[in-house]
Amino acid sequence: xxxxxxxxxxxxxxxxxxxxxxxxxxxxxxxxxxxxxxxxxxxxxxxxxxxxxxxxxxxxxxxxxxxxxxxxxxxxxxxxxxxxxxxxxxxxxxxxxxxxxxxxxxxxxxxxxxxxxxxxxxxxxxxxxxxxxxxxxxxxxxxxxxxxxxxxxxxxxxxxxxxxxxxxxxxxxxxxxxxxxxxxxxxxxxxxxxxxxxxxxxxxxxxxxxxxxxxxxxxxxxxxxxxxxxxxxxxxxxxxxxxxxxxxxxxxxxxxxxxxxxxx
Amino acid sequence: xxxxxxxxxxxxxxxxxxxxxxxxxxxxxxxxxxxxxxxxxxxxxxxxxxxxxxxxxxxxxxxxxxxxxxxxxxxxxxxxxxxxxxxxxxxxxxxxxxxxxxxxxxxxxxxxxxxxxxxxxxxxxxxxxxxxxxxxxxxxxxxxxxxxxxxxxxxxxxxxxxxxxxxxxxxxxxxxxxxxxxxxxxxxxxxxxxxxxxxxxxxxxxxxxxxxxxxxxxxxxxx
Ligand SMILES: Nc1ncnc2c1ncn2[C@@H]1O[C@H](COP(=O)(O)OP(=O)(O)O)[C@@H](O)[C@H]1O
Ligand SMILES: [Mg+2]
Numbered sequence: 001x002x003x004x005x006x007x008x009x010x011x012x013x014x015x016x017x018x019x020x021x022x023x024x025x026x027x028x029x030x031x032x033x034x035x036x037x038x039x040x041x042x043x044x045x046x047x048x049x050x051x052x053x054x055x056x057x058x059x060x061x062x063x064x065x066x067x068x069x070x071x072x073x074x075x076x077x078x079x080x081x082x083x084x085x086x087x088x089x090x091x092x093x094x095x096x097x098x099x100x101x102x103x104x105x106x107x108x109x110x111x112x113x114x115x116x117x118x119x120x121x122x123x124x125x126x127x128x129x130x131x132x133x134x135x136x137x138x139x140x141x142x143x144x145x146x147x148x149x150x151x152x153x154x155x156x157x158x159x160x161x162x163x164x165x166x167x168x169x170x171x172x173x174x175x176x177x178x179x180x181x182x183x184x185x186x187x188x189x190x191x192x193x194x195x196x197x198x199x200x201x202x203x204x205x206x207x208x209x210x211x212x213x214x215x216x217x218x219x220x221x222x223x224x225x226x227x228x229x230x231x232x233x234x235x236x237x238x239x240x241x242x243x244x245x246x247x248x249x250x251x252x253x254x255x256x257x258x259x260x261x262x263x264x
Numbered sequence: 265x266x267x268x269x270x271x272x273x274x275x276x277x278x279x280x281x282x283x284x285x286x287x288x289x290x291x292x293x294x295x296x297x298x299x300x301x302x303x304x305x306x307x308x309x310x311x312x313x314x315x316x317x318x319x320x321x322x323x324x325x326x327x328x329x330x331x332x333x334x335x336x337x338x339x340x341x342x343x344x345x346x347x348x349x350x351x352x353x354x355x356x357x358x359x360x361x362x363x364x365x366x367x368x369x370x371x372x373x374x375x376x377x378x379x380x381x382x383x384x385x386x387x388x389x390x391x392x393x394x395x396x397x398x399x400x401x402x403x404x405x406x407x408x409x410x411x412x413x414x415x416x417x418x419x420x421x422x423x424x425x426x427x428x429x430x431x432x433x434x435x436x437x438x439x440x441x442x443x444x445x446x447x448x449x450x451x452x453x454x455x456x457x458x459x460x461x462x463x464x465x466x467x468x469x470x471x472x473x474x475x476x477x478x479x480x481x482x483x484x485x486x487x
Contacts (some may be wrong), residue, residue, distance in 0.1 A: 124389075146407075150388050153406050157387035193406055193424070195385055 002033075002110040005117050005237075006135035008159075010151025012122030014143045015172035018208055018218075019230075020119035021049045023139075025217040026234030028083035032114040035074065037086045037105070039131035040121040041097060044088035051078060051215025052085055061089035064101045070108055079220065084113075095126045099133035106134025115237070124158060132159060137166040139199060143173045144185040149193055156196060168199035170233060175204040200233035200244060202226055269295035281333075283316040289325040293332055300337055314344045379415065386411060386425065395431065407447055416440070422464065426450075435473045440484050444469035454479050 007020045017040070024036035037060065038046035047053045058073035063086075070086075077083035086105070089096075109116045120131035132138065138159050142152040152169075159167055171190055178184035191198055205226030211218040219227045219234075232242050269291055271282040283292055312333065314326075321329070326344060333339040378396035385401075386392050388408030392399060398415035409425035411417050416438050417429045423441035428450040430437030435452045443464040449456040449471050456471065456479035470484040 150406075150408055154388040154408065157390045160384075192422075193404075195404065 002112070002114045002116060003137060004106045004110050004135045005115065005137045005139055006039075006120050006132045006159075006164075007117055007139045007141060008120035008128060008131060008155055009141045009148065010122065010124060010128075010155040011142075011148045014148050015141050015170075015202070015208075016122075017046055017049055017119050018212065019139070019141050019170055019172065019202070020046060020117050021217045022219045022227075022230040023234055023237070024083060024115070024117050025050075025077070025080055026219045026230050027115050027117075027237065028077065028080040029219065029231075030234060030238065031082075032238065033082040033112070034115045034117065035084045035086060035109050035113050037109075037116065037118045038088040039102070039118050039127065041088045041092050041094050041127065041130075042090065043121065044090050046119045047075070047085060047087045048215060049212050050085055050217065052087075053215070056085075056087040059087045059089040060102075060105060061092050061096065063105060064097060070105060079216075094121065094130065097130050099130055102130045103134040110136075124154060128155070128158075132162060132164065135164060137168070138164050139168055139170055140194070140196065141170045141172055142190065142194070144171060144179075144187075144190055146185075149185075149190060153194060156194065168197050169194060170199050170202060172202045173204045174201050198244060199236055200229055202229040202233075270299055272299060279312045280315050281312055283314065283321075289321060289328060292321070292329065296333070297336075312339045312341055314341060316344075380413075385409075385421070388425075393431075398437075405441075405446075413437070437472075439471040440468060442468050444471065444481060449479055449481075451479055456481065 007016050007023070009016050020036050024034050028034045036046060036050075038044045039060075040046070041061070044059075047056050052075050055075045055078075057075075058068045060073065062068045063070050063073050074084040074086055077085065086109075106116055106118075116134075118131050118135060121127035140152050140156060142148045156167055169191070171187060174187065175184055179186045187198070187201055203225045205218070205224060207218050207221055207224040208226050211221065218224060219230050221227050232244075235242050269284045269287055272279060281296070287295075314329070330341045333341055378394075379398040379400070380392075380394040381400045381402065382392050383402045385403035386405040386409035388406055391410045391412065392401070393412035395412070395414050397413070398417065399411060399413040400418045400420065401411065402420050404421035405411055405419055405423045405425040405427065407424050410428070411419070411423075411426070412428045412431055414430065414432050414437075415434065417423075417427045417440070419427070419439075419441035421441070422443035423439070423446050424443075425446065426448045427439050427446055429439045430452045433452050435454075437451055439449055439451065445462050445464050446458060449458075451471065451473050454473055454477060458481070465483075468484040469481055471479050471481045474480040
C-alpha cells in the first residue's frame with residue numbers, strides 16, 4: 001500500500017506546484033508508481049507545469065460526480081512511465097468538493113500506487129482542508145522569508161491538529177549568496193522556528209521558470225542544481241539516506257564563478 | 265555578561281539607561297561605549313531615559329552625558345529620573361527572586377496553582393490558555409502563537425509570539441523563557457513590546473512588573 005502526501009504551504013507562490021511536479025516526476029524516474037493530484041480547484045496549473053494541459057479530459061470533479069471512473073480520469077505523463085495526473089476542475093470552486101470525497105479518491109489510489117502527491121492550494125480554508133483530508137503525511141514547502149515561514153507554521157499546527165504527524169520540510173529558493181551576506185534566513189534559522197524534519201533544500205534556480213514555461217519539469221534537465229536537489233529529495237522519500245549537502249557545495253560553485261570573474 | 269556600570273532596559277515607556285551611582289562620568293561614558301558598541305542593532309534615533317539614584321554626577325556631568333549620547337549614538341534623551349533610596353528604581357531595587365518567591369509562598373489562594381504542562385510548540389494561530397494557574401511549555405511559542413495564564417508562564421524554549429501572564433490581574437505573575445524574543449508581553453494590564461528584530465541574548469530571561477508599573481525584563485538567574 002502506498003503513501004498519500006499533501007504538499008502544502010499556507011502562502012501562495014512558494015513552490016508547491018513546482019515541488020509536486022518535480023517530486024512526482026523524480027519518484028517515477030526512480031521507478032515508483034505515482035499519481036499527482038491537483039487540488040487547486042478553480043486555479044489549476046499542475047497540468048500546465050507538467051505539459052499535460054491538452055490531454056486533460058476529465059477532472060476529479062467528474063470522478064466525484066460519477067461522470068467517469070477514477071482510472072479513466074488519470075492522465076498518463078508524456079515522458080515517464082507510471083506517472084499519472086488527476087487534474088482539478090477549472091470551472092468549479094474549492095467548496096464544491098467535500099473532504100470525504102477527496103479521502104475516498106486517495107484511499108482508492110494508494111491501493112494501487114506507491115505515492116500519491118497532492119498539490120494543495122494556498123490558504124487555510126476549505127481548499128486546504130480538502131487537499132489534506134486524505135493525506136497520511138505532509139511536505140511543507142516554504143521559502144526563507146518571514147511571512148512564508150509564519151504561514152508554514154500555521155499550517156503545521158493545523159495538520160497536527162488533524163492527526164498528521166509525519167510532516168517534513170522542503171526549503172525552496174534558498175540563495176546561498178544572500179544567506180552568506182546576511183540578507184536571507186539560513187536553513188538552520190528556518191528549522192529553529194518550524195522545528196520539523198528537513199527533507200531537503202532547493203536552491204534558487206532560474207531553470208525552474210524556464211522549465212515551468214516549457215511544461216517540462218526541471219528534473220528532466222539533469223545536472224541543474226534544482227534538478228539535483230529534487231532528485232535527492234525523491235530518494236529520501238523512498239527511505240534512502242542521503243545527506244543534505246551543506247552550502248559549501250553551492251558556495252564552491254559561487255567561488256568558482258568568482259574566480260572566473262576575477263581572472264577575466 | 266552584565267555591564268556593572270550601565271544597564272539598558274526596554275520598559276513600557278521606552279528605553280532606559282540605568283546608571284550605577286558610585287561612578288564618575290568618565291567611567292559611565294566608557295561603560296556606555298562598551299555596551300552600545302557591542303549591540304547588534306543600531307539605536308540611532310531612539311529616545312532614551314536615564315535612571316539613577318542620587319549620584320555623584322553633577323548636573324553639568326548629566327548635560328555632558330546627554331551630549332555624549334546624542335553626539336555619539338544619535339539618541340534622544342527624553343528624561344532623567346533620579347530615584348531616592350526609598351522610592352527605588354525597579355531594576356536597582358527588586359531582587360531577581362522577589363516576585364517569584366512571593367508567588368510560590370502565596371497560599372491564600374489555595375487552588376490557584378491548577379497549572380498546566382504543554383508538551384508541544386505553540387505555533388502561529390494557536391492559543392494555549394490556563395485560566396486556573398500557571399503554564400509550562402516544553403517547546404517554543406512561535407510568532408502568531410499565544411499563551412495566556414492566570415499565573416506564570418514558563419517557556420522551556422523560545423518565546424517568539426505573545427504571552428499574557430496574570431490575566432485576571434495577578435501582577436506578581438512572571439514570564440520566563442529560555443529565549444525571550446516575544447512580539448508582545450503582557451502581565452495583568454501592563455504591556456511590553458520589545459524592539460522589532462531583537463536577537464536572542466543567549467541566556468534565559470524573566471519579565472515581571474516592577475515597582476514603576478512597567479514590565480521589566482532581565483536575565484533569569486534562579487528562583
Ligand atoms: N527553486 C526555484 N527557483 C526559482 N524559481 C522558482 C523556484 N521554485 C518556484 N519558482 C517559481 O515561483 C513561482 C511560483 O511557484 P509555484 O510552484 O507555482 O508556487 P505555488 O504552487 O506554491 O503557488 C513560479 O513562477 C516558479 O517558477
Ligand atoms: Mg500552485
